Each structure stands twice: as C-alpha cells, then as structure tokens.
Amino acid sequence: MAVKAPWLGFLLLVSLWGLSTPALLLRRLREHIQKFQESSSLHPGFGLGHGPGAVPKQGWLEQPLDPFNASDRRTFLQRYWVNDQHRTGQDVPVFLHIGGEGSLGPGSVMAGHPAELAPAWGALVISLEHRFYGLSMPAGDLDLALLRYLSSRHALADVAYARQALSSLLNVSSSSPWICFGGSYAGSLATWARLKFPHLVFAAVASSAPLSAVVDFSAYNQVVARSLTQAAIGGSLECLAATSTAFKEVERLLRAGRAAQAVLREELGACGSLDRTEDQAELLGALQALVGGTVQYDGQAGAPLSVRQLCGLLLGKWGNRSRSTPYLGLRRAVQIILRSMGQKCLSFSRAETVAQLSNTKPQVSGVGDRQWLYQTCTEFGFYVTCEGLQCPFSQLPALPFQLELCEQVFGLSPASVAQAVAQTNSYYGGQSPGATQVLFVNGDTDPWHVLSVTQDLGPSEPAVLIPSASHCFDMAPVRPSDSPSLRLGRQKIFQQLQGWLKDVKKSQS
Numbered sequence: 001m002a003v004k005a006p007w008l009g010f011l012l013l014v015s016l017w018g019l020s021t022p023a024l025l026l027r028r029l030r031e032h033i034q035k036f037q038e039s040s041s042l043h044p045g046f047g048l049g050h051g052p053g054a055v056p057k058q059g060w061l062e063q064p065l066d067p068f069n070a071s072d073r074r075t076f077l078q079r080y081w082v083n084d085q086h087r088t089g090q091d092v093p094v095f096l097h098i099g100g101e102g103s104l105g106p107g108s109v110m111a112g113h114p115a116e117l118a119p120a121w122g123a124l125v126i127s128l129e130h131r132f133y134g135l136s137m138p139a140g141d142l143d144l145a146l147l148r149y150l151s152s153r154h155a156l157a158d159v160a161y162a163r164q165a166l167s168s169l170l171n172v173s174s175s176s177p178w179i180c181f182g183g184s185y186a187g188s189l190a191t192w193a194r195l196k197f198p199h200l201v202f203a204a205v206a207s208s209a210p211l212s213a214v215v216d217f218s219a220y221n222q223v224v225a226r227s228l229t230q231a232a233i234g235g236s237l238e239c240l241a242a243t244s245t246a247f248k249e250v251e252r253l254l255r256a257g258r259a260a261q262a263v264l265r266e267e268l269g270a271c272g273s274l275d276r277t278e279d280q281a282e283l284l285g286a287l288q289a290l291v292g293g294t295v296q297y298d299g300q301a302g303a304p305l306s307v308r309q310l311c312g313l314l315l316g317k318w319g320n321r322s323r324s325t326p327y328l329g330l331r332r333a334v335q336i337i338l339r340s341m342g343q344k345c346l347s348f349s350r351a352e353t354v355a356q357l358s359n360t361k362p363q364v365s366g367v368g369d370r371q372w373l374y375q376t377c378t379e380f381g382f383y384v385t386c387e388g389l390q391c392p393f394s395q396l397p398a399l400p401f402q403l404e405l406c407e408q409v410f411g412l413s414p415a416s417v418a419q420a421v422a423q424t425n426s427y428y429g430g431q432s433p434g435a436t437q438v439l440f441v442n443g444d445t446d447p448w449h450v451l452s453v454t455q456d457l458g459p460s461e462p463a464v465l466i467p468s469a470s471h472c473f474d475m476a477p478v479r480p481s482d483s484p485s486l487r488l489g490r491q492k493i494f495q496q497l498q499g500w501l502k503d504v505k506k507s508q509s
C-alpha cells in the first residue's frame with residue numbers, strides 16, 4: 001500500500017499570530033502551503049523517495065485529561081505516528097517530533113526533519129499530536145471548563161507519559177536516547193521537554209521557537225520591515241518605502257468617505273462593507289498579515305508569493321511600469337495570494353471573527369483557532385502590532401483592539417493576559433531557559449527569531465542562525481533550490497547531533 005497524500009505535518013508553519021482576522025488569513029495561507037506540499041509529495045522524486053514498503057503507522061495513546069490530579073480518571077486519545085523504516089535495533093536513538101497548535105499527519109515522520117536525519121543513526125521516528133488539536137480531542141464542547149486542560153504544561157505532561165508508554169509499546173531499550181524536535185510553538189515545547197524532564201529527554205532541536213512570551217509583539221513587524229530590505233531575498237529600501245506608501249494610500253482611501261471606501265472595497269476584493277471602524281482596522285490587519293506572511297514563509301514550497309515577487313509588484317517591475325503605483329502593486333499581490341488560496345474575497349469582519357471563535361463545537365480539521373486563541377490569552381500573548389517608525393504599515397489594529405478578543409471570547413481581561421504571559425516567562429525562563437543539550441535553530445528573515453535564542457548560551461545551548469531563511473525552513477524537506485546557507489544550517493544540526501550521540505555511545509561502552 002502506497003502512502004496516499006501524506007499530510008506533511010513537518011510544516012508547522014502556524015501563524016502564531018494573535019487571533020483575529022489577520023491570523024485567520026495566515027492560517028489559510030499555512031493550509032494552502034500544506035496542501036501544496038501534500039500534492040507535490042505524490043510526484044516521484046519529491047522529498048525522500050521512500051519506497052512502497054514505507055508506511056507510517058498511526059496509533060493512539062490513552063492519556064489522562066488531567067495529569068496533575070490522580071483522582072480525576074477522565075482520559076482522551078492522543079494520536080501518534082511511527083516510522084520505523086530506518087530503525088536498526090532496540091537501543092537506537094528515538095527522534096520524537098512534537099506537534100504544535102495544529103493537526104499532525106504522516107508527513108511528520110516521513111519527510112523533512114527529523115525523518116531525514118534518522119537514517120544516519122538508524123533512529124526510530126515518532127510524532128505526537130498536541131492535545132486539543134487535530135484528532136487528539138478530548139470529548140465534549142470546547143467550553144472554558146474543558147479548555148482548562150489545554151496548556152503547554154499539559155502538553156509537556158503528555159510528552160512525558162508518551163515517552164514512557166511508547167517505550168514499552170515499541171520495545172525501546174532503556175538506554176536509547178530520546179531527542180525532541182519541534183518547530184515554532186512546538187520548538188518551545190521541545191526545549192521545555194528537555195528543561196523539565198532531563199531524565200526522559202536526552203536533547204532537543206528547537207526550530208524557530210518563540211521562547212519568550214510577549215503581549216505586544218511589535219518586533220514582528222520590525223523584522224518584516226528589515227526583511228523587506230534584504231537584498232539576498234529580493235528586498236530593498238525602495239521596496240520597504242513602497243510598502244509604506246501603499247498602506248498610506250489604503251488609509252487615505254478609508255478616511256476619504258463612503259465613495260472612496262466603496263472603490264477601495266471593489267479594488268481590494270474585500271468581502272464586506274467598510275463602514276465600521278473595527279472592520280477597517282481588521283482590513284488593515286489583514287493586509288499586514290499578507291505582507292508579514294509573505295516574509296514569514298519566504299522561499300518555501302507552496303508560498304503564493306516570495307519577497308522578491310512582492311517587491312517586484314510593489315515597485316511596478318511587472319506589468320505596465322508607467323502606470324504602476326505601490327498601491328496597485330499591493331492590490332495585485334492581494335489578488336494573487338487570495339486566488340492561490342482559493343479565496344473569493346478578502347474577509348475582515350470583526351463580528352464574524354468573534355462569532356467563529358466563540359463557537360464551542362470542536363472543529364476536526366485545521367489549526368484549532370479557538371484553542372490557539374485560548375493559549376495566547378492564557379499563556380503567550382504574541383499580539384502583532386505596528387509601533388514605532390520602523391513599522392511600515394498602518395498603526396491599526398492596535399493592541400487594545402486585539403486584547404479585546406480575549407475578553408469577548410473568554411471573558412479574560414487584558415490584565416489577566418499580561419499576568420499569564422509574565423507567569424509563562426518565569427516558569428520557563430524566556431530566552432534564557434537554562435536547559436542543557438538544546439540546539440536552537442532560526443532563520444534571520446523570520447519575524448519570530450527575535451523571541452528565540454540566536455546566539456550560543458554556552459557550550460550546551462548552542463544556536464544556529466541561518467541567513468536569509470524564513471520560519472522553520474530547516475525542517476522542510478531538502479530541495480535542489482535550497483540556498484547554500486540553508487544547507488550549511490542543516491549540516492550544523494547534523495554535526496551537533498553527531499557530537500551529542502557520540503557521547504552516548506562512549507558512556508554506554
């Protein structure tokens with residue numbers, strides 16, 4: 001039986017954006033990229049070229065819903081995937097790919113990191129879907145009584161349980177080193193799994209992990225601005241200036257009365273009316289998300305536009321140059337992205353967003369918008385804003401507007417969000433977690449790298465910062481078009497693992 005359409009969960013390109021229209025849009029973008037990779041993987045020659053015998057196995061673990069209360073006997077089923085095609089024995093390393101805020105498919109153990117690293121050590125590859133996402137859903141409505149059991153701490157307890165349960169289920173020797181991998185939020189989980197359970201987890205590779213929680217993530221757009229000027233990915237100072245000009249024009253039209261708004265709506269392909277101030281803010285946020293998303297996923301298979309293409313449009317390098325303006329370029333970019341994501345129009349209704357996020361019926365497919373919003377409100381913040389002179393966009397939507405969602409959807413005040421974020425940082429240590437044997441990998445054009453570790457914190461907490469690489473790019477399957485710096489980055493990951501695993505062999509013999 002051949003692997004049909006593996007859902008390549010290695011691409012944990014989740015937006016992580018504080019949940020509002022911009023985030024929903026980024027989620028669509030991520031889904032689009034995943035679908036693309038899914039269909040590409042059906043073509044021979046893509047990725048690993050795994051043989052017909054290589055079928056990942058899906059399994060389910062019965063996990064306690066409340067791992068911190070032994071008298072609570074409720075459980076849920078957590079999905080995992082196993083790829084044992086490279087496994088050469090019982091005491092080989094186990095590469096545990098931790099899932100984040102989305103579902104995990106067979107691709108999580110078949111393609112990209114860590115699967116591509118496994119043959120060198122004959123490693124067993126396992127992935128574990130995060131509770132409350134994908135099919136690993138506890139029974140019941142997603143009301144506040146149930147969401148109490150959703151947090152990074154619960155997810156880490158699941159990792160510890162799974163580590164023990166899977167060891168006996170899959171005959172893993174007690175001397176096997178377990179190495180955690182993860183990208184984005186799951187990269188933070190990989191780090192924290194090593195930090196909190198050093199007796200269970202031998203080492204971790206954390207890709208694009210935002211270790212520091214932050215309420216007001218204005219640095220996101222500062223990196224977006226900087227990346228738009230990077231020549232290596234097709235950016236320039238002119239491109240940044242054109243972005244800013246285009247946004248000024250949108251804001252001008254929004255303020256220029258009903259008739260101008262109607263024209264703007266028509267020209268941007270917006271789904272609804274622009275009468276309400278809150279919808280105007282969401283529209284500006286959505287446009288920012290399209291530009292930010294282009295930077296975040298730059299160069300990756302399936303991304304609708306690269307930074308080079310976006311800058312080309314904004315600067316009128318394609319089409320009729322004499323008639324082009326940055327605003328027309330932005331319009332064209334919006335059309336291209338929406339079309340490639342299969343969206344008829346650009347959606348930005350605040351009321352619709354709130355209604356959608358307030359729905360407590362579990363959605364089996366997709367990222368789990370409501371669940372992730374809950375985690376941002378109760379743990380991480382990550383609300384992307386545009387502040388300071390470096391930000392090329394509109395200052396809307398501002399932070400209070402975004403925080404309002406926690407209040408509207410969950411009744412959580414801005415003060416409680418701020419307190420929760422501070423607690424997260426004190427519990428995990430933010431950007432100085434104090435763990436050992438963790439490798440931090442980031443791309444310097446990725447807006448998230450500023451919340452991660454990009455310089456060695458010492459010999460046992462090394463960092464690799466890959467020039468011109470976007471979010472979690474190191475985890476994607478190897479492609480002929482990969483840049484030399486990306487190849488070098490992957491090589492450094494390999495060498496670091498080699499160093500750590502050599503020490504295991506030494507201490508065993």
Ligand SMILES: *[C@@H]1O[C@H](CO)[C@@H](O)[C@H](O)[C@H]1NC(C)=O
Binds near residue numbers: 071
């Ligand atoms: C622990 O679980 C029991 C049984 O469900 C419940 O009665 C009790 O309130 C729980 N304790 C806490 C602290 O949640």
Ligand SMILES: *[C@@H]1O[C@H](CO)[C@@H](O)[C@H](O)[C@H]1NC(C)=O
Binds near residue numbers: 170171
């Ligand atoms: C586990 O290992 C034992 C001893 O080598 C073997 O007899 C058994 O069949 C193995 N079980 C599985 C599920 O691999």
Ligand SMILES: *[C@@H]1O[C@H](CO)[C@@H](O)[C@H](O)[C@H]1NC(C)=O
Binds near residue numbers: 320321322323
């Ligand atoms: C470009 O636009 C100008 C001004 O509208 C027009 O005169 C010219 O014919 C256009 N050129 C092309 C190739 O469409």
